Amino acid sequence: MNQPVMGAVDSANLMERLLYEVKRIVVGQDHFLERVLVAILARGHLLVEGVPGLAKTLTVNTLARTMRGSFKRIQFTPDLLPADLVGTRMYNQRTGEFSTVLGPVFANLLLADEINRAPAKVQSALLEVMQERQVTIAGETHAVPTPFLVMATQNPIETEGTYPLPEAQIDRFMMKVLVGYPSEEEEVVIVNRVTGPRIDVSPVAIPEQLVLLQDECRRVYVDPQLIQYAVRVVAATRAPASCGLADMQRYVTFGASPRASIALIEGARALAYLRGRDYALPEDVVDLVPDVLRHRLVLSYEALSDGASPDQLIGRILQALPAPERPLESHVRVAAG
Template sequence: MNEQAHGATDSADLMERLLYEVKRVVVGQDHFLERVLVAMLAGGHLLVEGVPGLAKTLTVNTLARTMSGSFKRIQFTPDLLPADLVGTRMYNQGTGEFSTVRGPVFANLLLADEINRAPAKVQSALLEVMQEKQVTIAGETHRVPTPFLVMATQNPIETEGTYPLPEAQVDRFMMKVLVGYPSEEEEVVIVNRVTGPRISVSAIATPEHLADLQEECRRVYVDPSLVQYAVRVVAATRKPAGYGLEDMARYIAFGASPRATIGLVEGARALAFLRGRNYAVPEDVIDLVPDVLRHRLSLSYEAMSDGATADQLITRILQALPVPERPLESHVRAAVR
């Protein structure tokens, strides 16, 4: 095994220990936890949809403690101002000078709770920090800490008093994850843990270490056939008829942007890295397709009237496109060298 393969294995062991520490507090939600780690390694952001009480805040807070990073939570409301998010300049009467007060976005992990309840100005302020990893306060640019992950939640039940997210902002989220209810067995464990002795978690890694892991993750090999497959999957959302899906064209008003293709490739790298490999396989891409695409498809009124969902259309696309062959390890070693 070469040095890069050893590095991938050691890093996967570290991520496994970090995941184990989080699972001491959080019960279930394996899919959600895995996607949070994928987003962290790939440097992306998460849009999470689920009813209240499913441990979304607890998960991110616990993860921040295991990596000794900073965690901030913002409850988005209609009266929230951009300054409440990014910070502002304040006048000090004692010194007669202005000073910069930084907002809660200056954290490693930022939870934007019920993001669709904030007005457009606040969402625009968040858009800059998500894309540029920086904020502008009174003409001065300030970088946010590294690594930086925004996890925004939406409540699928209530729509009254909400502001639909602009398409440009939705596209900035690498993945949209649906969080469901726990099983009966998991709920029993949840109740026992919450009502029992408090569990403390240990710091497994530092933010600086996570930044190094992000750089290491970018060296994971992705075969050109997998990149081409990701391109075809995304292209099929724009022109379904070109891929033998003529009847789907009336359901999709607008397909996914190139950011979706980038998200699939970067996410496949992170997922392979998380699973202890220094190369991606087709399963890594396929597993991420629903989470990367579901929020990027603009469905037509006909799709809504027929009850067609984005996930159903994505499943049909995956069934219609041939999956590339798994890359041979000998080819991977040659390509890595």
């Protein structure tokens, strides 16, 4: 490469120390934790679906403590107002002037708990801050801290009193991660750890270091063939017939937007960086495809009646579109140089 990843050993050590501290508190959930780190490095946001009690809040809270970052949690309810998220203008009777009170979105890690329990006008209050990393209040623009990650949770088993998320907001989430139950062995460790002596995590990084890691992550090399492959996979969700899946067309009303192609490449960079490489491989892209695409597919009523899920359709697309061959490291060096 023209400029190698700066301090690759130091960066790897920092990520290992950060993961070590988080794993002292959080048991299992390796896939979920990896996706959280990918989202941070790629400057994305996460939509997490799982039943209560699976350490979603604990993971983000612990991560914030290890990086000395600010953490805010918002419990979404039907009576929540947009000003409760972004802030508002307050009138001071003593001075006769208005002052701006910033909301809880001004944090490094923001947890939007049960985001689908608030109406669309509240959910849409997150649109600007998720895309532009800023909030406009009474004509004044206020930037949120960096790094900035929104992690929203949904409960898949309780649908009463919930509202569907607007498509424009769903598309702004880089990935949708499904969090499952721990194994019996992991649950034994969880019980012992929670009921045992208190464990305190040590801060091992500062937000400025993570911003530097984000910049280094952007230097990870991605072969043009991988970009073409990512675009082909995303395009196949809009026109399945293009990859020989004409029978799947009736199941998909709308496919993924170009944001999905961008998320695949940015996520592949971050995943390669976490795995200690300064170049992305086909498996980095393939591993992220379900998480990047599952929430972006709008299925037809026929798909719902036939029991077809987004993950099943994505699996068929991956079978129809094999990933390009893994390049030799020497070829990667020549192409990147």
